[in-house]
Amino acid sequence: MSEIVVEGRNIVRDYRIGGGLFAKERVVHAVKGVSFKVDKGKTLAIVGESGCGKSTLARIITMIDAQTDGELLIDGAPVDIRTQSMTPEMRRKVQIVFQNPYGSLNPRQKIGDVLGEPLLVNTGMPAAERRDRAMQMLLKVGLAPEHFNRYPHMFSGGQRQRIAIARALMLNPRLLVLDEPVSALDLSVQAQVLNLLADLQDEFELTYVFISHDLSVVKYIADDVMVMYFGEAVEYGSRDAVFADPKHDYTRTLFAATPRADVESIRQRLAKKAA
Amino acid sequence: MAEATTTAMDQAKAGAASRRQMLTEFWFYFSENKGAVIGLVVFVFLVVLALLAHVIAPHDPNAQFRDAVLVPPFWQDGGRAAFLLGTDQVGRDMLSRxxxxxxxxxxxxxxxxxxxxxxxxxxxxxxxxxxxxxDTVIMRLMDIILAFPSLLLALVLVAVLGPGLMNAMIAIALVLQPHFVRLTRAAVMTEKGKDYVVAARVAGAKPLRLMFRTILPNCMAPLIVQATLSFSTAILDAAALGFLGMGAQPPTPEWGTMLAEAREFILRAWWVVTLPGVAILVTVLAINLMGDGLRDALDPKLKRS
Incomplete structure (x- = not known):
């Protein structure tokens, strides 16, 4: 019995460009009718090259931007920020972690305040309790109590991404949108952050929408995979199905472009070179 | 309980340490610029003089000594030790004024x-x-204000409001306003698109909080610099308005007003015109130098690390 946390039906997003005095208006279709659903506690990975509409889709799911057409259902309830105003309940359900850990934290805000802010604006919680909760979350993502009063510029990229994850979890969201959360980190830190995300998913029964262009990361974390190409979902299925038997040409190209580092493939490559 | 207080103390200590570190860093960049340090010293000296005017000044600024009209400074023939910088046309002590x-x-x-x-x-x-x-309405309005020569507009405003120090200040503030508006707007526009603002919005922050708590603190560096530079412009404009008879009214010992009163004695008694002029010059120069140094210290783009 699985419940569906987020579902998209034919989501479309157009951008209008120009339309000024001299230029004719152009319409760019960033997302062209994408459908998907994610069960509770599962991870949907959205893969594609840059400019294919992944991040636009992420912003729609997070209710930052509105879709031009189509339906977005969160916990079975339709959501459309063009017509309905955001309520704190809706805010609490979906949170986001951004790609760039250097831009996603307010440089003038201490870490404790960064973590406490979601509680401050959404709940009437007293200051002492906010502090406790923030401190607990800080420890949970693997940072130390002395980090509580430091400013973001005193942290490394991996630590900042942990802080960003902690902030996203402060409101106990049902769904976490991860917009290339490890792309800006180096490999060993990537692994740490991915492990942290996997642990947190188990602990809080979180649902992830994981956006990435890195197939090895996707293979590690995803349950379902959606491949996007120029705003369309060209392939959508379970991870094993997609990786074992890619249907679309673009998916095959994408897999072929992934570097392989196992001994067998290196031997093959060398043999090919020698021939 | 004891543990809680120690962590609280540790946190307070860490906060103080990071503030101290920011201050040392600020001072490092500020002191690179020798002119700025000189400006700061002169400015602090002026502030001290102004604050202690009641103690230091040898005479009441409005007291008239009828036996000592247009006495030159002490180093000139006919100068008196009681009036170190001489007196003006009605016998008031220049130094005190x-x-x-x-x-x-x-x-x-x-x-x-x-x-x-x-x-x-x-x-x-x-x-x-x-x-x-x-945005369009506000910016066009500011463009209109900027299109006038600033002193002329201030003059018109004072003419409408009536002459006086308070009205002159309001007029000058209005004239200086567009520079701040433009700077703030530009800074807010760059900051607004950044991820941390979007993150705060996703966390549920309302527009007012986003504007003044999240974005504004990150826009302060250029504003502080502009504020110091406006400080000197304000003094200069107020003096100019005083000189034109639209600012502080006599017998207020305002520098520009003093200049205006002394106009007819330029050839006979140089000190009544020169000294207030030098005072204005030194003050404005010191503040401008200081503002330059502040820009170097606060603008991350100019930081050489």
Whole structure:
């Protein structure tokens, strides 16, 4: 019995460009009718090259931007920020972690305040309790109590991404949108952050929408995979199905472009070179 | 319980340490610029003089000594030790008037800058945050103000409001406002698109909180620099208005007003005109030098690391 946390039906997003005095208006279709659903506690990975509409889709799911057409259902309830105003309940359900850990934290805000802010604006919680909760979350993502009063510029990229994850979890969201959360980190830190995300998913029964262009990361974390190409979902299925038997040409190209580092493939490559 | 207090103390200590570190860093970049340090020293000296004017000044600034009209400074023939910098046409001590004048000038600078800064920030943040027609209306209005020569506009405003120090200050603040509005708007526009603002919005922060708690603190560096530079402009404009008879009214010992009163004695008694002029020059120069140093220290783009 699985419940569906987020579902998209034919989501479309157009951008209008120009339309000024001299230029004719152009319409760019960033997302062209994408459908998907994610069960509770599962991870949907959205893969594609840059400019294919992944991040636009992420912003729609997070209710930052509105879709031009189509339906977005969160916990079975339709959501459309063009017509309905955001309520704190809706805010609490979906949170986001951004790609760039250097831009996603307010440089003038201490870490404790960064973590406490979601509680401050959404709940009437007293200051002492906010502090406790923030401190607990800080420890949970693997940072130390002395980090509580430091400013973001005193942290490394991996630590900042942990802080960003902690902030996203402060409101106990049902769904976490991860917009290339490890792309800006180096490999060993990537692994740490991915492990942290996997642990947190188990602990809080979180649902992830994981956006990435890195197939090895996707293979590690995803349950379902959606491949996007120029705003369309060209392939959508379970991870094993997609990786074992890619249907679309673009998916095959994408897999072929992934570097392989196992001994067998290196031997093959060398043999090919020698021939 | 004991543990809680120690962590609280540790946190307080860490906060103080990071603030101290920021201050040392600031001072490092500021002291690179020798002119700025000289400006700061002169400015602090002026502030001290102004604050202690009641103690230091040898005479009341408005007391007239009828036996000592147009006495030259002490180093010239006919100078008297009682009037170190001489007296003006009605026998008032120049040194005392200059010291009390410093009070007026600094007061004008502080009031005008505060008025222009708060107003400018408020309007600028709104324009930069909401964009659209609000932005257009505000910016065109500011363009209109900028299109006038600033002193002329201030003169017109004072003519409408009536001459006097308070009205002159309001007029100058209005004239200086557009610079703050433009700076704030530009800074808000760059900050608004950054991820941390979007993250705060996703966390549920309302527009007011986003504008003034999240975005504004990150826009302060250029505003502080502009504020120091406006401080000197305000003093200069107030003096100019005083000289034209539209600012502080006699017998107020305001530097510009003193200049205006002394106009007819330029050839006979150089000190009545020169000394207030030098006072204005030194003050404005010191503050401008200081502002330059502040820009070097606060603008991350100019930081050499």
């Amino acid at each position: 200059l010291l009390f004048g410093a009070q007026y000038s600094l007061f004008i600078g502080v009031v005008v800058t505060t008025l222009a800064l708060t107003g400018g920030i408020f309007v600028g943040v709104i324009a930069g945050y909401f964009r659209g027609w609000v």
